[in-house]
Amino acid sequence: xxxxxxxxxxxxxxxxxxxxxxxxxxxxxxxxxxxxxxxxxxxxxxxxxxxxxxxxxxxxxxxxxxxxxxxxxxxxxxxxxxxxxxxxxxxxxxxxxxxxxxxxxxxxxxxxxxxxxxxxxxxxxxxxxxxxxxxxxxxxxxxxxxxxxxxxxxxxxxxxxxxxxxxxxxxxxxxxxxxxxxxxxxxxxxxxxxxxxxxxxxxxxxxxxxxxxxxxxxxxxxxxxxxx
Numbered sequence: 001x002x003x004x005x006x007x008x009x010x011x012x013x014x015x016x017x018x019x020x021x022x023x024x025x026x027x028x029x030x031x032x033x034x035x036x037x038x039x040x041x042x043x044x045x046x047x048x049x050x051x052x053x054x055x056x057x058x059x060x061x062x063x064x065x066x067x068x069x070x071x072x073x074x075x076x077x078x079x080x081x082x083x084x085x086x087x088x089x090x091x092x093x094x095x096x097x098x099x100x101x102x103x104x105x106x107x108x109x110x111x112x113x114x115x116x117x118x119x120x121x122x123x124x125x126x127x128x129x130x131x132x133x134x135x136x137x138x139x140x141x142x143x144x145x146x147x148x149x150x151x152x153x154x155x156x157x158x159x160x161x162x163x164x165x166x167x168x169x170x171x172x173x174x175x176x177x178x179x180x181x182x183x184x185x186x187x188x189x190x191x192x193x194x195x196x197x198x199x200x201x202x203x204x205x206x207x208x209x210x211x212x213x214x215x216x217x218x219x220x221x222x223x224x225x226x227x228x
Contacts, residue, residue, distance in 0.1 A: 002027040002227055009144030009165035029227070034220025035149045037211070038126065045127035047120070054085040055189065056132035058125050058147045059139070061090055061097045068104055069138040069182055075108045076186040082193055084133060086110070089117040089125055122150070129156040134189045137161065138182075144169075152176070153210035155203030157192065159185050169213060173197070175206045 003026050005012045013030045020028070055074065059065040067088060074086045092098040098116075105114045120128075129135050129151035137143040137160040144165045152158050152169060158176040160166040170176040177188045191197060215223075 002029055004029045004031065004224070004227070006031060006033050007144075008033065009142030011142075031220065031223070032213075032215045033146060033149060034215045034217035035146065035153060036217050037153050038123075040127075040130050040154055043123045043127050043130075045121075045124050047124045047127070049127070049131045050085065050087070052085050053133050053193065054087050056087050056089070056128050056135050058089040058120075058129065058135075058151075059145070060119075061088075061092050061094060061101060063097060064140040065090075066138045066140060067101050070136050071101075071104055071108055071110065071114070072182045073136060073138075073185045073189065074110055074113065076182060077189060078110070078113070080186070080190065082190055083113065084189070084193070085113045085115065087115045087117055087128060087132075089120045089128065091119045092116070126151055126154050126156070130154050132156065133192050134159050134177075134185075136185050136189075137166065138185070149210070149214050152206055153214055155207045157199065157202060158206070159188050161185075169209060171205075171209075175202065175209045 005016065007013070007030050016028060055070065057067065057070045059067070061067060070086065074084065077084055105111055125147070134157045135151055137148055137158060139145070142165045143160050143163065148158065148166070158170060160170055160176065160178050162178040162180055166178065170178050172178045179185055179188060192199070
């Protein structure tokens with residue numbers, strides 16, 4: 001009766017258009033993912049926020065998540081005299097990728113400033129993201145992940161690579177930032193660090209945008225139940 005696909009920015013609708021039956025057999029539905037909306041006051045974290053300024057990046061360690069790009073952003077910032085820390089949250093299920101990343105940390109002389117948290121609870125992830133100077137999204141393929149939707153809806157400061165996958169959500173310098181490369185991310189982080197942006201205004205705009213454009217998980221579930 002229908003074919004339901006979730007829009008995660010990877011272009012599944014284009015694949016469908018190429019492969020769909022010549023004669024229509026069912027309705028095609030292309031919906032956004034559903035998330036649990038929370039305010040920062042509603043979080044129940046089990047960790048404490050670091051006592052130093054930091055960048056936060058949450059993703060399981062895989063090549064296409066591009067942790068290496070975030071490390072290079074940190075190196076650029078340190079070369080400019082801005083000694084932020086970097087926290088990685090996410091599982092280390094691919095040992096070879098994790099070891100490659102640790103080696104790169106050492107090569108970039110950042111061992112003292114890079115912290116691997118492993119997999120953490122969702123409220124802890126959101127809490128870390130909210131209090132970070134910035135949360136870069138530098139994946140290959142698509143940056144429209146569940147993590148992005150969750151922290152953006154909380155008002156965390158997001159910086160995305162301008163690959164087209166976040167344009168519906170991020171309006172540059174209004175709800176977040178869109179840049180082209182590592183230098184661009186570092187430029188924005190530097191300005192955020194020195195207080196060149198109104199953080200509370202960015203948070204409010206991001207939260208408002210998320211309520212307009214991201215589905216709640218209850219709403220998504222109800223829509224699914226309705227079609228069943």
